[in-house]
Amino acid sequence: MARFLLTSALPYINGIKHLGNLAGSMLPADIHARFRRMQGHEVLYICATDEHGTPAELAAAEAGMEVSAYCDQQHGVQKRAGEGFALSFDWFGRSSSARNRSLTQHFAERLEAAGLLEERTSRQVYSNADGRFLPDRYVEGTCPVCGFERARGDQCDNCGSLLDPVDLKNPRSKISGSTDVEIRDTVHLFLRQPLMQERIRAWVDAATEWPALARSIAYKWLDEGLQDRAITRDLAWGVPVTKGGAPRPGFENKVFYVWFDAPIEYIGATQEWADATGGDWARWWRTDQGAGDVTYVQFMGKDNVAFHTVSFPVTILGSGEPWKLVDRLKAFNWVTWYGGKFSTSEKRGIFMDQALDLLPGEYWRWYLMANAPESADTAFTLEGFQAAVNADLANVYGNFVNRITRFGQGRMEGRVPVRGPAGDAETEVLARMRAGLADLTRHHEQMEFRKAAAETRALWAAGNEYLQKAAPWTAIKTDAAAAATGVRTGLELAALFAIIAAPFLPESSARVLDALGVAQGRRGWPSPDDPALLDRLVDGAPFSAPDVLFARIEDSQVAEWAQRFGGGPD
RNA sequence: GGGCCCUUAGCUCAACGGUCAGAGCAGACCGCUCAUAACGGUUUGGUUGCAGGUUCGAAUCCUGCAGGGCCUACCA
Numbered sequence: 001m002a003r004f005l006l007t008s009a010l011p012y013i014n015g016i017k018h019l020g021n022l023a024g025s026m027l028p029a030d031i032h033a034r035f036r037r038m039q040g041h042e043v044l045y046i047c048a049t050d051e052h053g054t055p056a057e058l059a060a061a062e063a064g065m066e067v068s069a070y071c072d073q074q075h076g077v078q079k080r081a082g083e084g085f086a087l088s089f090d091w092f093g094r095s096s097s098a099r100n101r102s103l104t105q106h107f108a109e110r111l112e113a114a115g116l117l118e119e120r121t122s123r124q125v126y127s128n129a130d131g132r133f134l135p136d137r138y139v140e141g142t143c144p145v146c147g148f149e150r151a152r153g154d155q156c157d158n159c160g161s162l163l164d165p166v167d168l169k170n171p172r173s174k175i176s177g178s179t180d181v182e183i184r185d186t187v188h189l190f191l192r193q194p195l196m197q198e199r200i201r202a203w204v205d206a207a208t209e210w211p212a213l214a215r216s217i218a219y220k221w222l223d224e225g226l227q228d229r230a231i232t233r234d235l236a237w238g239v240p241v242t243k244g245g246a247p248r249p250g251f252e253n254k255v256f257y258v259w260f261d262a263p264i265e266y267i268g269a270t271q272e273w274a275d276a277t278g279g280d281w282a283r284w285w286r287t288d289q290g291a292g293d294v295t296y297v298q299f300m301g302k303d304n305v306a307f308h309t310v311s312f313p314v315t316i317l318g319s320g321e322p323w324k325l326v327d328r329l330k331a332f333n334w335v336t337w338y339g340g341k342f343s344t345s346e347k348r349g350i351f352m353d354q355a356l357d358l359l360p361g362e363y364w365r366w367y368l369m370a371n372a373p374e375s376a377d378t379a380f381t382l383e384g385f386q387a388a389v390n391a392d393l394a395n396v397y398g399n400f401v402n403r404i405t406r407f408g409q410g411r412m413e414g415r416v417p418v419r420g421p422a423g424d425a426e427t428e429v430l431a432r433m434r435a436g437l438a439d440l441t442r443h444h445e446q447m448e449f450r451k452a453a454a455e456t457r458a459l460w461a462a463g464n465e466y467l468q469k470a471a472p473w474t475a476i477k478t479d480a481a482a483a484a485t486g487v488r489t490g491l492e493l494a495a496l497f498a499i500i501a502a503p504f505l506p507e508s509s510a511r512v513l514d515a516l517g518v519a520q521g522r523r524g525w526p527s528p529d530d531p532a533l534l535d536r537l538v539d540g541a542p543f544s545a546p547d548v549l550f551a552r553i554e555d556s557q558v559a560e561w562a563q564r565f566g567g568g569p570d
Numbered sequence: 571g572g573g574c575c576c577u578u579a580g581c582u583c584a585a586c587g588g589u590c591a592g593a594g595c596a597g598a599c600c601g602c603u604c605a606u607a608a609c610g611g612u613u614u615g616g617u618u619g620c621a622g623g624u625u626c627g628a629a630u631c632c633u634g635c636a637g638g639g640c641c642u643a644c645c646a
Contacts, residue, residue, distance in 0.1 A: 012646055053646065124644085135644045154644070161571070162642070193643095213575090217641075220573065229643065258646070302640075311643085333575090334640085370594095371583080376576060377639070384582060387595050395608055403605030411604085450583080454594080464609050473604040490604095548606055 003042045003293060005284050005324070006033050007266045009300035009308075010050035010095065013074045014059045016081055018342040018351045019380060020335035023368040024301035028330060028449055030087045031369055032297065034503040035444045038525035044284055047082075048093035048269040049075045052238040053258035054135050058175060067237045071096055081352040085361035086506050091276070093269030095261055100268030104239040104261040108231070110319040111191065112243075117231075119250075120190045124234070125153065125165050129178030133186065133234040134165070138175055141168030186234055187250055189241065191260075193226035196314045200226070203313060203325070210309075213302060214331045218309035226310065231260040263312040267323070287322040297328045297447075305331050330447050333373040335380050337566075348566040349380075358561065362505045363389050363550065369504055370453035382561050386553040393505075397460045397497060398549035401512055404467065404490035405545035411476055414544065416491060416517075416537045417484035425469040426489055430534055432462045433496065438528040440500060456500055463493045491516060491543065492534040499523055508549045515546040 008029040011017050026047060033045040051071045060070035071094070079092050094100075111117050125134045139153030145161040152174075153165030165171065172179045204210075204218045232241055238255025241248045267285050274281040283290040298308055308329065316323045336342070342349030355364050367388045371378050408414070422430075436459045443452040472486030498512035502523075513523055522536040537543070 010646095014646080050646075055645065133644095137645050139644095155642085165644085216574070220641080221643080224573085224642085227643065233644075257644080259643095262646080303646080306641085306643075307646095336639090339638085375583090379582070381582080384595080387581085390606095391595065394606060399606055399608045401605095403608075405605095407604040454584095457594080461609095465611095467604075468602075468610040471602080471604085474602090476604095487604095550606085552606065552608095 001041055002295060003284075004033075004036045004044070005291075005294050005296040006036075006043065006045045007296075007298050008045075008047040009298075009304045010048050010262055010265060011078055012053075012055065013049045013051040013071050013078075014055045015074070016077060016351050016353050018349050019355060019364065019368060020337075020342050020349075021301070022085065022352055022364075023335045023372060024332040025299045025304075026082065026087055027085070027365060027368055028332065028372060028447065029297075029299040030085075030089075031365075031449060031452075031503045032299075032330075032444070032447055033088055034506060035525065038499075038502060038523075040524060043090070044270065044273070044279075045088060045090050046093070046266060046269045046273065047087070047089050047091075048095055048265050048272075049078055050258065050262045050265070051075070051094055051096040052235075052255065052261060054132075054138065054233075054235065057235065057237050068096070077353070081356065084356040085352065085365060088506075091269050091273035093265060093272040095258075095265040095268065097265075097268055097272055099271040099275070100261060100265045101239045103268050103271070104256055104264050105242045105245075107264060107315055107319055108189070108256065108260075109242070109244070110321065111315065114318055114320055116192050116195060116314075116318045118190050118192055118228070119187055120228075120230075121185050121187050122230070123166050123183050124186050125171060125181050126184040127173040127176065127178060128180045128182065129176045130173050133184070134173055134175070134181070135233075136165045138173065139165040139168060139171050139181070140174045141165075141171040144169055188230040188232045188254070189251075190228040191231045191314065191318075192228050193311075193314050194228065196318055197222065197226045199317055200310055200313055203317070204309060207309075207329070209327070210329045211331055213333075214305050214309060214329050217302070217305040217331075221306050221310050226314075229311070231257045233257050259307060259311065260315070263307065264315070285324045287324055291324045294324060295327050296324050297330060298326045299330050300332070302331050302333055305329075328447075333375070334377045335368065335371075335373050336377050337379075338381055339379045350561075350565050354565070358557075359389075359553075360507070362508055363393065366393055366453070366504055369449045370457070372449040372453075374448070374450055382558045382565075386555075386558050389550065390552045392457050392460075393550035394552045396457060396464065397501065400460060400463050400467070400497065401494045401546065401549060404487065404494055405515065405543065407473065408487045408491055408543070409545050411472075412484070412487050414542055416539060416541045416543055417488045418539045419488040420481035420485040422485070423470075423482070425466055426485065428469075429462060429466040429489065429493070433459065433493075433533060434528045436462070437500070437526060437533070441525070441528065444503065453504065456504065459500060460497050463490070463497060466490070466493065488537070489534060491537055495536055496526070496534065499526065511546045511549070515544045517541050517543050 006029050009025040033043050036043045057067055060067040125139045127134050136153035142149050143151035143156040144167050148156050155162055166183050171181050201222050232254045235255050239261050241251035241254050270281040285291055337349040367385045440455040470486035472483040476483035495516050495518050498509040502509040
């Protein structure tokens with residue numbers, strides 16, 4: 001038995017996430033968490049909402065709410081959406097928690113003690129109308145290079161030039177549109193990342209298990225040379241900046257940058273979990289307190305990789321304390337909506353809460369992971385979703401369970417028949433299950449989600465092949481023993497299929513196993529050479545046929561959803 | 571501007587210098603009738619974006635071109 005610490009990139013508090021966000025970090029982490037638990041390992045799966053930063057303040061203002069109240073509300077919304085998708089977090093925390101506040105302040109003070117922090121004055125755009133400093137992307141103006149009138153503060157979308165917002169002509173606030181803006185000096189804490197350059201590179205060099213995507217992104221940053229990075233902002237909402245435990249002089253109206261405190265919340269959320277459950281957080285995070293044997297896996301979209309491979313490790317390593325660092329990192333590309341971007345404003349794409357209004361979470365879990373964007377961006381299409389749900393879940397798996405349990409109920413009096421001697425069909429299907437289970441287990445262990453889903457499906461399909469060969473509906477006319485063997489084997493297969501499906505489809509799996517009367521102790525992840533692989537039911541025990549597991553998606557539904565969510569390439 | 575990635579069957583994707591480029595779905599034909607008109611078998615379908623090059627051998631490596639995408643540190 002091993003120990004696995006799993007974290008999903010923190011979803012930002014600003015509104016409900018779309019299916020792409022779900023597929024790129026939370027869902028795969030949940031699949032892996034469930035798989036490792038089924039193997040009998042000790043798992044701690046942590047996530048949280050990322051609540052600080054300018055967008056949260058603006059969203060709260062737009063909603064006419066205090067930021068903290070807004071975050072309270074949105075945290076609840078996201079938590080419920082996660083529950084709707086059966087995300088099995090051990091804890092779903094909040095980066096605005098007291099635990100994260102003190103941890104963030106602690107790390108900053110450690111970094112300062114190590115000589116890695118420096119106060120520095122910079123020039124920022126201040127909007128009098130909005131009463132706040134404006135992040136680069138919230139300043140608009142005329143591009144000094146090409147004259148484009150709607151250039152962003154950091155980059156001109158017309159000519160591609162990288163800009164400094166103080167160089168924009170006719171600058172205005174993107175928030176209010178006001179041109180009443182000025183350049184002000186402001187002091188911030190800078191993290192002297194170049195001092196950590198070689199330590200980070202050595203650490204990345206050693207991380208040979210990371211996927212190519214993650215390493216190439218990390219090396220790009222390192223090759224370009226790490227830069228000093230401001231880790232404070234002129235905002236009201238966030239973690240206050242301290243020095244020696246007291247408010248830091250000159251920083252009374254500043255807070256830490258959201259990207260500084262957000263990853264620290266992985267630890268903070270674990271402390272929140274410990275506070276709530278009596279668990280021992282240090283055993284998971286401090287290598288001097290038992291975390292040495294923990295395997296830590298992070299799940300994230302590719303936009304997050306640099307922060308997890310470079311920025312956060314600078315914080316951790318720079319502290320000089322024995323914190324656990326990531327061991328394996330699983331990064332995903334994007335799920336696109338018909339090849340384009342999900343967009344709230346243009347009403348393109350389905351968001352988590354909307355998806356749950358249409359169908360239960362499992363339908364989405366299956367499609368998103370069977371088509372996980374592991375090697376490249378992947379297009380979500382309603383037609384593909386319909387095809388996958390109907391073919392894989394309704395026809396191949398759901399119908400298999402339905403046909404064998406209903407036949408058994410009608411012809412075997414709803415009691416598990418006693419198996420006769422195995423024939424060719426039984427020997428063959430058992431060998432197929434052992435071989436497939438070995439592949440499937442390896443795919444899960446390597447976090448190859450597409451391959452895991454494909455192999456799961458292939459095993460379900462092999463069940464239908466078996467039934468075609470055994471044909472108990474024919475055998476029962478002439479050979480009662482052969483029919484009993486066919487039904488028994490079919491029921492055993494149904495139980496096995498539900499178990500291997502459980503990481504993807506936990507709720508329907510439980511329904512199947514309950515209907516078949518499989519004991520809780522027989523629901524773990526099986527070993528391919530388990531002598532009782534197809535022998536977990538009890539002779540003569542009653543079983544029932546579960547209700548239809550997955551309903552087919554009709555063409556009319558697809559047409560309606562396409563209308564509502566902007567389906568099809570436009 | 572700089573860097574990285576992608577383009578393979580109608581659709582979504584595999585194949586990562588070596589047997590006829592594969593799978594699922596969709597399509598066609600046959601079979602079964604236990605089952606959600608589900609299932610099984612067979613099968614059609616590709617000048618691997620385009621043009622060159624390296625190699626005994628290229629989807630795979632190199633160069634150029636076309637189209638699409640991502641990152642570029644103050645959005646998170």
